[in-house]
Amino acid sequence: TDETTQDPGASPRPPDGGADRSGLRWGITVFLAVVAVVAVVALVLEVTMLRPRSEEVAANQQARSDVTRAAERFAVQVNNYDVSSVDAYQSSITPLLSPKFKGEFDKAMTDIVASVKQAKMSSKGEVLTSAVASLDPDSAQVLVVSDANVKTVFDTRARHFRWEVSLVKIDGRWLVDNFT
Numbered sequence: 001t002d003e004t005t006q007d008p009g010a011s012p013r014p015p016d017g018g019a020d021r022s023g024l025r026w027g028i029t030v031f032l033a034v035v036a037v038v039a040v041v042a043l044v045l046e047v048t049m050l051r052p053r054s055e056e057v058a059a060n061q062q063a064r065s066d067v068t069r070a071a072e073r074f075a076v077q078v079n080n081y082d083v084s085s086v087d088a089y090q091s092s093i094t095p096l097l098s099p100k101f102k103g104e105f106d107k108a109m110t111d112i113v114a115s116v117k118q119a120k121m122s123s124k125g126e127v128l129t130s131a132v133a134s135l136d137p138d139s140a141q142v143l144v145v146s147d148a149n150v151k152t153v154f155d156t157r158a159r160h161f162r163w164e165v166s167l168v169k170i171d172g173r174w175l176v177d178n179f180t
Helices: 018-079 083-096 099-119
Strands: 122-136 139-151 156-170 173-179
Touching (some): 018 122, 018 139, 083 099
Antiparallel strands (some): 156 173
16 A cells, blocks of 8 residues: 555554654643642742841831831921920920930920020921931931021021931831930
8 A cells, every 4th residue: 555545444554753743742741740840839929038028128117117207297397387386396306305314305405495586586387308318116316407497586596407307216206315
């Protein structure tokens, strides 16, 4: 018989290379299985290693935001006052201070209040920028740049402040412990 002619009752022969195609299919199946295993391993590693790191980064970012906000709030409060509301001024700053610094600040307020009353002083300040210089779980240093326009009976002046605000964390709240 001729090789190209087939017996009508016989099952068809696979074309040349049939065994090669079966091997190719097997190779693709193995390759896809390996890729799936690698993907599962990568997913497990991501969940167990990278997600906790992501949560740590998010917590650190939240702490940086909290200390920056506390330092900026202090800078705004200190630079916004009016002779007619000196008592309210002092009571608005007190909750922002650590117990240690509150005593020091109250002593300084005696001189500040006398100056404000004598010169009929008012001040309007704003924070221009701030940045965290250092941060650990219970203390931080924040650099704050702020300006204030101070009016007195004598003149009006623009004041430029560059502060380093020291904060401590007490009962979950960031409080000003000092500033220079």
